[in-house]
Amino acid sequence: VTELARDRRSRTTDGAWRERARRVIPTGMYGHLGVNALPPEYPQFYGRAEGAHVWDVDGNEYVDVMCSFGPNILGYGHPTVEQAAADQRARGDTQPGPAPCMVELAELLVERVAHADWAMFAKNGTDATSLCLSIARATTGRSAVLAARGAYHGWAAWSNLRVDGTTSEERANVFPYRFNDLASVERAIDDAGRDDVAAVVVSPFRHDAGHDQEMTDPAFARGVRECCDRYGAALVIDEVRAGFRLHHGGSWEPLGVDPDLSAWSKAIGNGYAIAAALGNERFVRGAERIFATGSFWYQAVPMAAAVATIRALRDDAAIDAMVRAGTLLRDGLARQASAHGVAINQTGPVQMPNVSFDGDVAFAKAMTFCGAAMEHGAILHPRHNWFLCAAHTDADIEAVLAATDAGFRAVRSSFETP
Amino acid sequence: VTELARDRRSRTTDGAWRERARRVIPTGMYGHLGVNALPPEYPQFYGRAEGAHVWDVDGNEYVDVMCSFGPNILGYGHPTVEQAAADQRARGDTQPGPAPCMVELAELLVERVAHADWAMFAKNGTDATSLCLSIARATTGRSAVLAARGAYHGWAAWSNLRVDGTTSEERANVFPYRFNDLASVERAIDDAGRDDVAAVVVSPFRHDAGHDQEMTDPAFARGVRECCDRYGAALVIDEVRAGFRLHHGGSWEPLGVDPDLSAWSKAIGNGYAIAAALGNERFVRGAERIFATGSFWYQAVPMAAAVATIRALRDDAAIDAMVRAGTLLRDGLARQASAHGVAINQTGPVQMPNVSFDGDVAFAKAMTFCGAAMEHGAILHPRHNWFLCAAHTDADIEAVLAATDAGFRAVRSSFETP
Numbered sequence: 001v002t003e004l005a006r007d008r009r010s011r012t013t014d015g016a017w018r019e020r021a022r023r024v025i026p027t028g029m030y031g032h033l034g035v036n037a038l039p040p041e042y043p044q045f046y047g048r049a050e051g052a053h054v055w056d057v058d059g060n061e062y063v064d065v066m067c068s069f070g071p072n073i074l075g076y077g078h079p080t081v082e083q084a085a086a087d088q089r090a091r092g093d094t095q096p097g098p099a100p101c102m103v104e105l106a107e108l109l110v111e112r113v114a115h116a117d118w119a120m121f122a123k124n125g126t127d128a129t130s131l132c133l134s135i136a137r138a139t140t141g142r143s144a145v146l147a148a149r150g151a152y153h154g155w156a157a158w159s160n161l162r163v164d165g166t167t168s169e170e171r172a173n174v175f176p177y178r179f180n181d182l183a184s185v186e187r188a189i190d191d192a193g194r195d196d197v198a199a200v201v202v203s204p205f206r207h208d209a210g211h212d213q214e215m216t217d218p219a220f221a222r223g224v225r226e227c228c229d230r231y232g233a234a235l236v237i238d239e240v241r242a243g244f245r246l247h248h249g250g251s252w253e254p255l256g257v258d259p260d261l262s263a264w265s266k267a268i269g270n271g272y273a274i275a276a277a278l279g280n281e282r283f284v285r286g287a288e289r290i291f292a293t294g295s296f297w298y299q300a301v302p303m304a305a306a307v308a309t310i311r312a313l314r315d316d317a318a319i320d321a322m323v324r325a326g327t328l329l330r331d332g333l334a335r336q337a338s339a340h341g342v343a344i345n346q347t348g349p350v351q352m353p354n355v356s357f358d359g360d361v362a363f364a365k366a367m368t369f370c371g372a373a374m375e376h377g378a379i380l381h382p383r384h385n386w387f388l389c390a391a392h393t394d395a396d397i398e399a400v401l402a403a404t405d406a407g408f409r410a411v412r413s414s415f416e417t418p
Numbered sequence: 419v420t421e422l423a424r425d426r427r428s429r430t431t432d433g434a435w436r437e438r439a440r441r442v443i444p445t446g447m448y449g450h451l452g453v454n455a456l457p458p459e460y461p462q463f464y465g466r467a468e469g470a471h472v473w474d475v476d477g478n479e480y481v482d483v484m485c486s487f488g489p490n491i492l493g494y495g496h497p498t499v500e501q502a503a504a505d506q507r508a509r510g511d512t513q514p515g516p517a518p519c520m521v522e523l524a525e526l527l528v529e530r531v532a533h534a535d536w537a538m539f540a541k542n543g544t545d546a547t548s549l550c551l552s553i554a555r556a557t558t559g560r561s562a563v564l565a566a567r568g569a570y571h572g573w574a575a576w577s578n579l580r581v582d583g584t585t586s587e588e589r590a591n592v593f594p595y596r597f598n599d600l601a602s603v604e605r606a607i608d609d610a611g612r613d614d615v616a617a618v619v620v621s622p623f624r625h626d627a628g629h630d631q632e633m634t635d636p637a638f639a640r641g642v643r644e645c646c647d648r649y650g651a652a653l654v655i656d657e658v659r660a661g662f663r664l665h666h667g668g669s670w671e672p673l674g675v676d677p678d679l680s681a682w683s684k685a686i687g688n689g690y691a692i693a694a695a696l697g698n699e700r701f702v703r704g705a706e707r708i709f710a711t712g713s714f715w716y717q718a719v720p721m722a723a724a725v726a727t728i729r730a731l732r733d734d735a736a737i738d739a740m741v742r743a744g745t746l747l748r749d750g751l752a753r754q755a756s757a758h759g760v761a762i763n764q765t766g767p768v769q770m771p772n773v774s775f776d777g778d779v780a781f782a783k784a785m786t787f788c789g790a791a792m793e794h795g796a797i798l799h800p801r802h803n804w805f806l807c808a809a810h811t812d813a814d815i816e817a818v819l820a821a822t823d824a825g826f827r828a829v830r831s832s833f834e835t836p
Contacts, residue, residue, distance in 0.1 A: 017518050024524035024536050026702050031711030033515050045518055049510035057518060064514055071512045071713055092467035094489045094689035096482055096797055097451045100435050100463055100475060106442040118442050123541040123691055124712040134575075134583030143585045155710045156574075157552075157588075165552030165708035167561045169587040170575075240713075266713045271512035273541060273691050273714035284444050290583035292573045293449030294542040295489055295658075295684050296691035379514055 005040040039371030049076035051391040067387035070266035075391025084308035099300035115258035116278035125240035126154030128263035131277035136199035136234035139286030144192035149176040182223040197233040204242040204251030213348030270309040272302035318390035325392035326350030332401040340408040372410035378403035423458035457789030467494035469809040485805035488684035493809025502726035517718035533676035534696035543658035544572030546681035549695035554617035554652035557704030562610035567594035600641040615651040622660040622669030631766030688727040690720035736808035743810035744768030750819040758826040790828035796821035
């Protein structure tokens with residue numbers, strides 16, 4: 001089946017573009033959107049996107065449950081966002097200085113995110129997490145940072161999960177702990193030296209790729225906050241992946257825990273390239289002292305788009321819409337799994353669901369499942385959480401469930417003991 | 419005069435936005451577009467950009483000779499580029515995978531830049547230089563890197579010119595040399611260990627901020643290439659600032675010297691946010707091994723804009739246009755300086771001119787000069803090279819020269835010994 005699919009793929013428009021890509025792009029496609037390690041049903045190149053739907057370069061339509069790994073939160077081409085972007089674009093984008101919408105965006109984030117007194121903007125999630133780390137170091141005069149083992153905070157050397165291309169020195173000051181395990185945080189602080197911890201970096205919940213997700217134990221969140229207060233370290237929340245999908249503010253606000261610094265990107269501009277580091281008064285000193293900039297960090301169009309996105313998220317009750325669609329999907333998957341007699345684990349918030357299969361060594365079942373779902377018109381991922389957006393309708397979820405039903409059938413036929 | 423200007427500024431629309439910005443943005447504005455350290459005539463916020471002209475939020479018009487520090491190379495809102503961007507935007511921008519224009523852009527760069535066999539794309543110049551460094555390290559299995567003292571290669575810890583927020587470990591493997599001084603490169607290689615140098619990073623010419631510029635001695639370029647070959651290190655050219663302003667290909671091609679890796683950003687998308695790392699076959703191994711990605715690295719609109727930009731640059735003979743405008747400006751400044759009896763130094767390529775004043779301790783004359791020019795409608799910079807673009811007409815340069823004449827008068831009246 002896989003050979004057939006691969007052969008079929010090679011004779012498509014997508015296959016032709018992949019052949020050209022292999023000649024001028026390392027591995028044909030690098031990074032998280034490269035499909036070399038995914039089933040052959042996954043196309044590499046896309047031709048069009050609208051709402052929760054995308055079309056590959058061969059014209060095949062899909063309901064997209066990856067949302068470009070997060071950026072699409074209101075729906076591709078959301079009219080309010082596009083109008084705001086077009087209005088700003090008619091005036092200017094990259095200019096000799098920022099446009100007023102930069103101030104409006106900073107004001108809006110400071111208003112929405114409880115811990116934030118100020119904002120800085122950049123382009124990548126990695127920019128935002130690295131800005132937080134630099135600001136924590138500059139404010140505290142310390143070097144060490146705690147990060148959960150296996151958590152992804154960007155491709156910078158201090159947080160890259162692969163060591164190739166990094167030096168041991170660049171990773172020297174990073175001390176690991178286990179998410180939801182407060183004792184491991186305390187041990188890591190002791191390892192780092194109680195007076196040398198600049199920052200403890202946490203994810204809003206455990207959303208490591210290739211693992212079942214883990215919601216945050218409120219006692220863990222409070223305990224990490226207390227540790228940071230006790231030892232003078234910055235509590236940094238990496239909101240890049242989850243930000244504004246759980247709460248119209250910081251993700252730990254419902255737990256009553258405020259970080260000192262937070263890193264944002266992906267969804268805040270509904271697909272426009274923007275990232276933000278937010279912080280409280282104590283850490284503004286470091287923010288004022290570091291040197292950080294980028295050629296396009298002051299681009300006006302993504303900022304205008306972000307203002308429109310963040311306003312629309314709350315005005316349109318986008319989180320409610322994602323929860324509704326995500327709940328329909330979770331319930332439907334549970335029914336299908338039970339009907340097919342396939343044991344699955346559904347973890348994480350319904351807006352960012354993770355699905356794994358019992359005893360699924362090397363993700364073989366997940367690959368089969370997602371390959372079949374792809375063939376039937378739904379974009380999922382075998383090793384990474386999925387993303388709902390506010391444009392997912394009940395009919396979209398029905399279409400996804402028709403595709404996942406094909407996925408379960410494929411798993412049964414490939415893995416069932418006769 | 420400065421107090422008056424500052425007071426006048428505070429009563430403008432720009433002043434009102436700056437007041438709001440100070441409450442929610444560290445220092446009011448961070449990075450290279452922040453004007454806190456510039457004369458009070460500089461506005462912070464811009465309202466519109468078109469061709470080589472920009473308007474601040476109070477409606478004052480300027481001929482822009484900074485071109486947003488480089489990104490504007492064809493003129494703001496260039497019709498061919500905007501049309502290509504709009505066409506792609508109507509289909510999709512951030513999508514579950516790249517669009518075909520990513521392959522077209524990689525092919526175009528490989529065709530135009532002699533040393534390049536492949537391309538990777540990112541968002542910031544810092545991404546591009548750091549990608550080159552990671553790829554050099556992953557390919558060679560070595561850690562050390564040589565970089566010219568005082569050269570800017572981005573805000574990443576290894577290259578940041580300010581130490582705040584970085585650790586000594588992150589800077590541990592960086593060894594300085596002096597630009598155009600081959601013996602200093604050889605000494606730095608000895609310091610680093612002849613078998614441990616992963617990369618020698620060079621600028622196309624010496625364009626450090628706050629210094630007169632220095633064109634590259636061809637013997638230096640050839641010598642650095644020979645050193646890299648002898649010791650197995652990657653020669654990396656940081657084209658972020660100068661790329662495609664000197665040559666429709668790599669900046670050292672006219673010298674007959676090819677690097678192994680090169681970093682590009684700024685002008686390649688005429689203001690759209692994109693960066694690229696290019697490399698030859700030897701270094702594709704490292705490029706395939708590192709993990710590097712970003713949420714918006716596969717955005718289709720900036721790639722479509724970059725394809726249109728790079729084609730238009732050669733089709734419209736953009737470099738010729740910049741050389742013509744830059745030569746008019748250089749000649750005009752020389753005449754004015756002589757007529758006013760003010761000694762200046764004009765260095766660097768005419769497309770990226772640098773102007774300094776003799777004996778100008780702490781840039782006091784340059785600040786006076788640029789403040790007056792700004793008041794008379796020309797955006798220059800007292801401590802950084804300027805940038806010409808292909809949209810600068812003879813009439814624009816005349817307008818700039820009218821403004822610089824006011825600048826020279828201001829310098830005479832402020833600094834002339836009575």
